[in-house]
Amino acid sequence: MARTIVSEARSTDRRPAVPLSTRDRDRLLRHARTALRRAQRAGHPVLAAITVDAPDGLDAMGTITTARRHGEPWSVYGQRDRDGQVLATLGAVVTLEAEGASRFASVARRWSVLAADAACDPGQGVEAEGLVAVGGFAFADDGARAPEWDGFAPASLVVPLLSLAGRAGRVRATVAVRVAPFDDPAGLVASALDRVDAVLAGRPPLLDPDPVARPRVISALPPAHYEQAVASGVRMIREGAFEKIVLAREVQVAGRPVPDPAAVLGVLRDAYDGCAVLAVGRGDRTFIAATPELLVRRAGNRVATLALAGTTGRSSDPAVETHLGEHLLRSAKNREEHAIVVRRIVSRLDDLAIWTTAAPRPEVVKAASAQHLATPIRAHLASSVGVLDLVERLHPTPAVGGFPEPAALPLIPALEGLDRGWYAGPVGWIDAAGDGDFSVALRSALLEPELARCYAGVGVVDGSDPAAELAETETKLQALLPVLSA
Numbered sequence: 001m002a003r004t005i006v007s008e009a010r011s012t013d014r015r016p017a018v019p020l021s022t023r024d025r026d027r028l029l030r031h032a033r034t035a036l037r038r039a040q041r042a043g044h045p046v047l048a049a050i051t052v053d054a055p056d057g058l059d060a061m062g063t064i065t066t067a068r069r070h071g072e073p074w075s076v077y078g079q080r081d082r083d084g085q086v087l088a089t090l091g092a093v094v095t096l097e098a099e100g101a102s103r104f105a106s107v108a109r110r111w112s113v114l115a116a117d118a119a120c121d122p123g124q125g126v127e128a129e130g131l132v133a134v135g136g137f138a139f140a141d142d143g144a145r146a147p148e149w150d151g152f153a154p155a156s157l158v159v160p161l162l163s164l165a166g167r168a169g170r171v172r173a174t175v176a177v178r179v180a181p182f183d184d185p186a187g188l189v190a191s192a193l194d195r196v197d198a199v200l201a202g203r204p205p206l207l208d209p210d211p212v213a214r215p216r217v218i219s220a221l222p223p224a225h226y227e228q229a230v231a232s233g234v235r236m237i238r239e240g241a242f243e244k245i246v247l248a249r250e251v252q253v254a255g256r257p258v259p260d261p262a263a264v265l266g267v268l269r270d271a272y273d274g275c276a277v278l279a280v281g282r283g284d285r286t287f288i289a290a291t292p293e294l295l296v297r298r299a300g301n302r303v304a305t306l307a308l309a310g311t312t313g314r315s316s317d318p319a320v321e322t323h324l325g326e327h328l329l330r331s332a333k334n335r336e337e338h339a340i341v342v343r344r345i346v347s348r349l350d351d352l353a354i355w356t357t358a359a360p361r362p363e364v365v366k367a368a369s370a371q372h373l374a375t376p377i378r379a380h381l382a383s384s385v386g387v388l389d390l391v392e393r394l395h396p397t398p399a400v401g402g403f404p405e406p407a408a409l410p411l412i413p414a415l416e417g418l419d420r421g422w423y424a425g426p427v428g429w430i431d432a433a434g435d436g437d438f439s440v441a442l443r444s445a446l447l448e449p450e451l452a453r454c455y456a457g458v459g460v461v462d463g464s465d466p467a468a469e470l471a472e473t474e475t476k477l478q479a480l481l482p483v484l485s486a
Contacts, residue, residue, distance in 0.1 A: 015200070016196065016199060017054070017058060017063045017067070017201040018054050018055075018058075018162070018164075018173040018196060019055070020052065020196065024052055025193060028189050028193070029189045031048035031049065031050065031121075032048040032119070032177055032179050032188060033185050034048065035048035035177075036181070036183065036185050038117055038119065039180055044180075044181075045094070045178050045180040046114075046118060046119065046179055047094070047115075047117070047118040047120070047131060047176055047177070047179070048119045048120060048177050048185075049130065049174055049175060050120070050121050050175055051121045051174045053172060054164060054171035054172065055201070058164070058166075058171045058201055059202070059203050059204075060086045060087075060166045060171050061088045061265060061269065062202045062204045063088070063199065063200070064088035064089065064090050064164060064199075065088070065204055065265060066202030066203070066205070066262060067198070067200060067202065068090060068281065071283055072090065073089075073158050073160070073282060074089060074091075074279075074281040075158075075160070075278075075279060075281065076089075076278060076279045077276065077427070077428055077437070078269060078277050079276050080273050080277075081273045082167070083168040084166065084169065085128075085167045086165070086166045086167070087134065087163060088164045089132070089158075089160035089164070090160055090162045091161030092158035092160060092161065093158075093159050093160070093161050093177060093178040093192075094133075094159040094178050095156070095158050096111060096158070096159075097154075097156045097157075098155040099141065099154040099155065100142060100154070103137065103141060103154050104389070104391060105389075107133075107155050107157050108386060111133050111157065111430060112386070112434075114133075114159065115432035115433075118131055120176075120432075126165055126170060127165065127167055128431060129174060130172075130431060131174065131176060131431065131432045132159070132160070132163055132429050132430065132431050132432075133159050133429065133430050134158060134280075134428070134429040135158055135280060135427070136280060136287075136425055136428065136438075136441065137156070137395070137422070137425045137426050138152070138155075138422050138425050139401075139421070139424045139425045140154070140409075140413070140420065142154055143419060143420055143425070144419065144421040145419055146421065148285075148419075148421070148446060149422070150285070151282030151283040152422055157430070160174075161175065161176060161177075161195060162175055162199065175196050176192075177189060204263055204265060204266030204269075205262055206266070207259055207264070207266075207267060207483070209486075211256065211486070213255065215254060215485050216254050216255040217251060217252070217253055217485050218251070219250075219251050219252075220250035220418065220453070221249065221250070221417055221418070226249045226466075226470055226473070227469075227470055228466070229415040229416060229417075230247060230458075230464060230466040230470070231466045232415060233245045233411075233460040233464070234460060234461075234464050234466075236411070237461060237462045241407055241408075242402055242403065242408040243403050243404070244403045245408045245412065245459075245460050246398070246399070246401055246457050246460065247416055247457055247458065248416055248423060248424065248455055249418070249455070249456065249473055250418050250455055251455075251456075251481065252451060252452065252453055252454070253451070253452040253454065253484045254450070254451050257449060258447050258448065258449060258450065258484070259483075261281065261286040261447050264447070264483055265277060265279055267483050268483070272367065272479070274292060274366065274367045275291055275292050275367055275443070276290075276294070276439040277289070278291070280427060285446060285447065285448055286446075287422050287441070287446050288446075289427070289439075289441045289445070290479055291442040291443050292308060292367030292372060292374075292442065292443070293306060293308045293400075293440040294306040294437075294439055294440075295394055295397070295428075295439055296394055297438075298381075298385075298390055298435050298436055298437075299435050300435065301380055301381040302378070302379075302380060302381075303353070303378065303380070303381060304376070304377070304378055305345055305394065306376055307342040307374065307375040307377060307397070307399065308341070308374050309338045309340070309341045309372070309373060309399040310337055311334070311370050311373075311458070311475065311476065312325065312327065312370065312371050313369070314366065314370060321366075321371070325364040328364060329364060329373070332463075333461060333464065334373060335362070337461050340398045340461075341375075341397055341398045342358055342375050342377070344397060345377055346358055346377060348394055349377070349393075352381055352382060352383075352393070353379040353381055353382060355379065356377065356378070357377070357378050357379070361375075362374060363375070369443075369476065369479045385434075386436075387430050387434060387438065388434075388436070391438050396409070397440070398459070399440070400424040401424075423441060423442075423444050423446075423455040424455075425441055426439070426441070442457075442476075443456070443476060443479035443480060445480050445484065447484075454477055456473040456476035456477045457476075458472045458473055458476075
């Protein structure tokens with residue numbers, strides 16, 4: 001069996017990771033009683049929450065991942081290169097789910113009502129502090145239907161019982177409860193505090209450097225199937241059906257128990273500075289990723305996103321890596337693939353913004369196991385548009401779907417032969433003000449107890465070579481395969 005070794009740095013302190021004073025506990029009860037009165041007037045449940053400073057040096061990700069219980073929802077969303085920004089959450093007091101074409105609007109509307117009615121502490125300016133809804137969305141409106149995606153709805157956000165939001169060394173903890181019209185606030189608060197008091201400070205366990213069993217790495221469908229799919233996509237592009245289509249494949253790691261997702265996350269956090277490292281745990285499955293692609297970040301009226309398309313490999317030899325990057329910049333095929341993404345994102349933001357600006361030319365960025373063409377894009381909104389509305393407007397970009405969308409997107413499932421689930425979907429968080437951060441879940445895997453499913457895709461345009469595109473998926477799979485198959 002594969003083993004997970006617990007880090008010696010993991011805390012042996014048996015005190016709660018987030019010690020709450022009597023005043024904190026009384027404040028949560030007062031908020032809960034206020035929420036009860038609001039719930040009775042409105043006829044529906046209302047949230048109550050407090051937010052406090054967590055102890056200095058608390059490892060938010062390590063604490064949540066080591067404190068989670070079997071089947072308990074949890075999540076991590078961290079970006080080390082943004083001053084160590086992290087949001088780690090445990091439990092669920094409310095779950096917002098939807099499917100179909102209106103899924104984004106449905107969860108956004110329900111979250112807006114919850115946030116507006118809530119009785120909670122004022123924020124202190126720490127990103128992602130206070131009440132948040134965390135989770136993600138399948139790539140397709142009715143995706144994640146295959147049995148392996150059980151627990152991951154096409155749209156699924158949860159309001160956590162406990163969230164730890166950190167940046168630049170400061171961590172703020174929020175404890176939330178859901179109060180229905182006939183609930184007992186004291187009982188709800190006592191139960192919530194019992195769970196929070198049981199959460200101890202921790203750090204991620206280490207992966208076993210010498211597991212007893214070696215896994216098998218197999219393609220879910222034959223590699224020749226993928227090359228045929230790419231060839232079909234190129235043929236349809238040349239016939240004028242569309243300009244671009246993104247096709248993905250699944251590779252499985254089997255033959256031994258899957259490593260603890262907490263240990264995998266620890267490796268990804270340490271290895272990939274330029275990526276958003278994320279995980280969403282539902283039941284006995286965890287969706288995990290180290291993605292270089294920001295879909296959208298909203299802070300007030302300021303919006304940031306990133307066009308990312310065009311890929312080449314990396315090398316331990318700096319001269320070779322530089323050569324690969326220069327070749328990528330000169331590649332007509334990759335530049336056109338990238339330009340399609342930039343034009344589409346800018347056009348979608350222009351309708352909402354006072355101004356939108358994109359860098360005049362792409363740059364080469366190094367992320368995970370690959371180098372990419374990237375163009376940062378900024379906008380200033382003309383009116384208050386929540387981050388989920390922006391997610392709906394931007395997803396899927398041509399970097400993960402196709403262009404034009406009405407022609408390309410319906411053909412993806414038939415050509416790929418798989419249910420993408422949450423692969424290439426938006427994953428992130430939204431706060432009570434409508435600010436938030438969502439990344440495109442690339443370099444991702446679905447971890448089951450005995451099987452890991454890894455996903456990677458490439459953009460197909462006129463001039464794409466099936467063998468070269470298959471090789472590009474192998475390059476992208478190296479972000480997670482070495483961690484899961486060592």
